[in-house]
Amino acid sequence: MQQAKSDHQLLITFAVLLVAINLRPAIAAIGPLADLIEAHTTLNASGIGLLSALPVFFMGTGALFVGLLRYIFGEKQGISIGILIIAVSCFGRHWMNNDSGLLITAICAGLGIAMVQALMPAFIKRHSGSNTGRMIGFYSAAIVAGAAVAAASTAKLAQYSNWISALSFWGYLALAGLALWLVMLNSIAHSEPEQSREVEEKIAYWKKQRSWSLLFFFGIGTGAFMLILAWLPPYYTSLGETQVFSGYLLAGFTLIELVTAFLISGLIHRYPDRRGPLVLSLTLVISGLACLIVAPLPLMWAAVGLSGVGIGLLFPLSLIITVDHIENPKQAGDLSAFVTGGGYLIASLAPFLAGIIRDQFSDLTQAWLAMGGGIVTLVFLAIRYSPDSYLSFRKQLNAD
Numbered sequence: 001m002q003q004a005k006s007d008h009q010l011l012i013t014f015a016v017l018l019v020a021i022n023l024r025p026a027i028a029a030i031g032p033l034a035d036l037i038e039a040h041t042t043l044n045a046s047g048i049g050l051l052s053a054l055p056v057f058f059m060g061t062g063a064l065f066v067g068l069l070r071y072i073f074g075e076k077q078g079i080s081i082g083i084l085i086i087a088v089s090c091f092g093r094h095w096m097n098n099d100s101g102l103l104i105t106a107i108c109a110g111l112g113i114a115m116v117q118a119l120m121p122a123f124i125k126r127h128s129g130s131n132t133g134r135m136i137g138f139y140s141a142a143i144v145a146g147a148a149v150a151a152a153s154t155a156k157l158a159q160y161s162n163w164i165s166a167l168s169f170w171g172y173l174a175l176a177g178l179a180l181w182l183v184m185l186n187s188i189a190h191s192e193p194e195q196s197r198e199v200e201e202k203i204a205y206w207k208k209q210r211s212w213s214l215l216f217f218f219g220i221g222t223g224a225f226m227l228i229l230a231w232l233p234p235y236y237t238s239l240g241e242t243q244v245f246s247g248y249l250l251a252g253f254t255l256i257e258l259v260t261a262f263l264i265s266g267l268i269h270r271y272p273d274r275r276g277p278l279v280l281s282l283t284l285v286i287s288g289l290a291c292l293i294v295a296p297l298p299l300m301w302a303a304v305g306l307s308g309v310g311i312g313l314l315f316p317l318s319l320i321i322t323v324d325h326i327e328n329p330k331q332a333g334d335l336s337a338f339v340t341g342g343g344y345l346i347a348s349l350a351p352f353l354a355g356i357i358r359d360q361f362s363d364l365t366q367a368w369l370a371m372g373g374g375i376v377t378l379v380f381l382a383i384r385y386s387p388d389s390y391l392s393f394r395k396q397l398n399a400d
Contacts, residue, residue, distance in 0.1 A: 008188055012127050013135070015184035016120070019079065020142035022086055022177045023116060025150035025170040026109035027055050027229065028254070032155040032247035034234045036163040041099050045234075049355025051102055052230035053348045055110030056222075060344030062114020066337035075119050076185050082115030083178040090171035097164045117340060122333025125323060132332075133320050137265025140316035144258045146173075147229060152251030155233075155244045203331060203397060205338045210325070210393050214339045217381050218318045219346025220374040224285055225311050227371055228253060230351035235364045239297060249300065253308045260312025274321050277313055278382035282375055284310030289372040293365055325390050326397075 030037070030051045038048060062069070069078050089109035096105055121136065128135040150170060157166035205211040232253060233246035241249075264277065271277055288307025291299035322339045326332040354367040 009127070011184045011187055013138075015180045016124060016135075016139055017142040018177045018180050019083055019116060019120070020139050021146035021149070022083060022170075022174045023113050023143045024147035024229075025173060026086060026090055026106075026113070027052050027226075028147040028150035028250075029154040029167055029170060031230050031233045031250055032151060032243065033158060033163045033166060034230075035237055035243060036158060037102070040163065041097075041102065043099055043102070044355075045358040046352065046355040047099065047103075048234075049230065049352040049358075051106045052226060053350075053352035053355075054103065054106040055113060056226055056344050056348035056351070058107055058110030059114040059117060060341045060346075060348060062111055063118040063337045063341030063344060066118040066334060066341070069115060069118055070122075073115075075123050078119045079116050079123065080178065080181060080185070082112045082119070083174055083181060085109075085112030085115065087171045087174035087178060088112075090174060091168050094164055094168035097167075118337050119333070121319070121323060121336040122329050125329040125332050132323060133268055134265055136319050136323055137261065137268055137316040140319050141258060141261035141265050141312075144254060144261050144312065144315065148251060148254030148258050151229070151247060151254045155247035159244070203334065205335055208393070208396060210389070210396075211335065211338060212342075213381055213384070214318075214322050214325070214335075215342040216346070217378055218322070218339050218343035220378055221285075221311070221314045221318050222343055222347040223350035224289075224307075224371050224375060225257075225315060226347050227350040227354055227367065228307060228311070231354050231358070231364055231367065234358075235292070235296070236300070238362075238364075249304055252301075253304045256305055256308030257312035257315070260309045261316050264313050264316055268317075268320060273387055274317055274324070275383055275385055278317055278321070278385065279379060281310050281313030281317060282379050282382060285314060285375050286310075286372055289368045289375070292368045293372070321385055324387075325393050327394070331397075 030048065034048045037043060037051070038045070041047075043051075072078075073081060086109055089105045089112060092105045092108070093102065096102065120139065124135050124139060125132045154166050157169055229250070232250050233243065236246040236249055237243055268274075268277070284306050288303050288305070288310055291303035291306060296303065319336070319340075322336050323332045326335050350367075350371065353370075354364060357367045358364055
């Protein structure tokens with residue numbers, strides 16, 4: 001019995017991680033191909049920014065309706081449908097490769113990603129128990145891994161085939177994720193009934209100051225990730241580097257971020273007070289952005305390393321501190337949906353506004369500078385996220 005439970009847990013872990021790997025390639029593949037897309041369509045820099053911004057925007061919109069998604073589809077089936085939509089969106093780019101087609105598939109990819117991200121935190125908390133913080137960390141690290149794989153290989157795929165095939169290729173990875181997810185669901189079907197879809201009493205998280213603080217924190221931090229993901233390669237091609245080398249820079253950033261995210265996921269249980277790692281992560285991101293502003297060519301690897309480590313810490317920590325605030329799995333999932341939903345709406349502005357800046361000034365320095373200012377404000381929020389403040393938040397919810 002214990003062995004069967006252990007096997008189920010291992011299968012659940014692998015399925016969750018492979019699904020998570022599929023949550024960024026549809027977005028991460030755009031940056032390394034930005035110049036090619038611009039050359040073969042009528043999209044300008046603002047339009048290219050929209051290809052990254054629209055999925056993030058709809059990821060946020062979908063997360064805000066997590067209760068409705070859970071009620072209509074159920075947790076497990078909803079995640080299955082979300083992965084399928086991601087696969088169809090990626091394959092659709094093979095035929096829908098004009099301006100409107102790319103924008104439509106970007107929206108659909110965002111909707112699929114939204115369904116998975118909205119429903120997955122509660123699923124993880126239910127199946128991980130006391131290891132939830134660590135599993136959320138591994139889940140977020142796997143998201144970064146997907147971005148790293150896409151960033152490292154998309155430009156090369158375009159060289160061997162073309163940019164259209166390089167964009168649509170990621171549908172195969174999504175199908176693999178869907179297959180393993182369905183195998184896992186079939187494996188646990190007899191040992192665990194599907195969660196109830198009854199409408200539950202909703203907690204008004206929007207009335208709580210801490211909820212908005214977490215939302216803003218996640219939004220600005222994720223905005224930094226999305227900004228670099230979308231615009232680091234075009235920034236360096238504008239400075240004279242090749243598309244492939246610029247893609248490698250993005251791959252280096254995401255690989256460093258990936259290693260850091262996995263390390264913090266394995267070590268985070270040693271830091272019940274997350275404030276030290278949070279402030280460290282923010283300091284590193286600020287330093288990396290400063291390198292991009294002051295000396296982007298001489299300090300390119302310093303910029304990649306510092307921002308990669310910083311965001312590698314920041315992204316999983318921002319998810320972990322959110323679920324730290326709530327013990328009940330569904331309530332934690334709802335709070336996570338509120339925070340990530342609104343946060344992704346904020347984050348979606350970063351690549352789009354950067355595109356406008358690039359159209360206006362033919363440079364991205366102002367975008368890095370604005371993001372640096374946003375990260376500085378997060379330091380003042382981070383120092384308030386003490387374990388005692390989690391307990392105070394829970395007491396506020398119980399008092400209502």
